[in-house]
Amino acid sequence: MTVLLREPETLEEAVGILTADPGARLVAGGVTVCLQITHRRSDPSALVLLRRVPGLSGVTVLGDGTLEIGALTTHGELAADPELSARHPRLTELFSDVGNVRVRAAGTIGGNLANADPAQDPAVLLAVIGAEAHTVSPRGERTVPIAGLSAGAWRSTLAADEVIRRVRVPRLPPTSRTGWSKIQSGSLDDYATVNAGVRMDLGADGTIASVRAVVGAAVASPRVFDIPALAGSHPGDTLALKACAREATADLETVTDHRGSADYRRHLAGVALGRALTRCLDDDRRPA
Known part of the structure; x- marks a missing residue:
């Protein structure tokens, strides 16, 4: 396979190459693109390296x-x-x-x-x-x-x-707490079997005002949803947090692959979400 390497020096030049050649692929760090080429999931006509474009780091x-x-x-x-x-x-x-x-x-x-x-x-x-x-x-x-x-x-x-x-x-208000969790099988690869992220906002009385959650890896694309059942709950009630996590993921459309069956990963999604919720309790984010 012959692949043309292009190294634009401006972002506009990179966009122009992509417009002229729909088969070209951008390369930032190259991790995903190289894996896809190796596993024959991608056959680009050109690789457009962005390393010479200024102002894209930091x-x-x-x-x-x-x-x-x-x-x-x-x-x-x-x-x-x-x-x-x-x-x-x-x-x-x-x-x-x-x-x-x-x-x-x-x-x-x-x-x-x-x-x-x-x-x-x-x-x-x-x-x-x-x-x-x-x-x-x-x-x-x-x-x-x-x-x-x-x-x-x-x-x-x-x-x-x-x-x-x-x-x-964005900068988060002092009343926001965040948490995340990842479950993976180290015997297979460095990818997550399931992961989850949470933002918990507290009301003036210290109870939970709202919760937004995301579950990834076990689904085809990250699933974003709110958990209204936790509104009014005390953030320190870990049993309630974990119970709501299981309920919120009970109908999740998970996928089956070499990391586990859909049912197994649905179960793990509830576990990961519960852990992400409880990690909000020790969020040491400092207003800046």
Whole structure:
């Protein structure tokens, strides 16, 4: 197989290549693209490397406390970033646990989200926090909520000529708590069997006002849903949290693959969601 390598020096040039050649694939860190080519899931006519495009890496704090993350920022860089740690320590934990040390050194946040890997980790927490991807295409720029970025396994809602420029993570109020959990079989690979992310907002009286949750890996694309049954509950009632987690995932449409049957993974989804909910209790996120 012969593949043409292209190395644009601007994002506009990269978009132009994708527009002219629908068979071309973007390469950010190359983790997912290389695996897909190796396993014959992709046969691109060209690989468009983004490493020469400036301004696509790093974390910037905006005036309102929002974090702006360049699409080529690696998981490892995010795990070590002090600004992310100060504002979203749960995200720091998550990025520290993505794949393995090799994946974290090469894989990028933009590439991870754009490829819509059903077993990806970042999307489950970014979605409940309300993060957004900012993209560029021949039609201009647009904003896509992370919660709406997946259209199914390995299918994103991005157009073929659309490129993620950055990801924006909003500042959360002091009344918000976040949690995440991942269950995986280390004997198979570094992917999750099921993962879950949660945002819990507390009312003035300290009880739960609302809960937004995401379950991933066990489903074709991350499933986002609210858990209204927890409204008014005390956040320290772990039995109620775990019971609601099981109930909320009882009808989840899970998939069967080499990591387990649909029924098994549905059960694990309830376990993972329950753990994510209880982890909200020790969220040490500090207002910044």
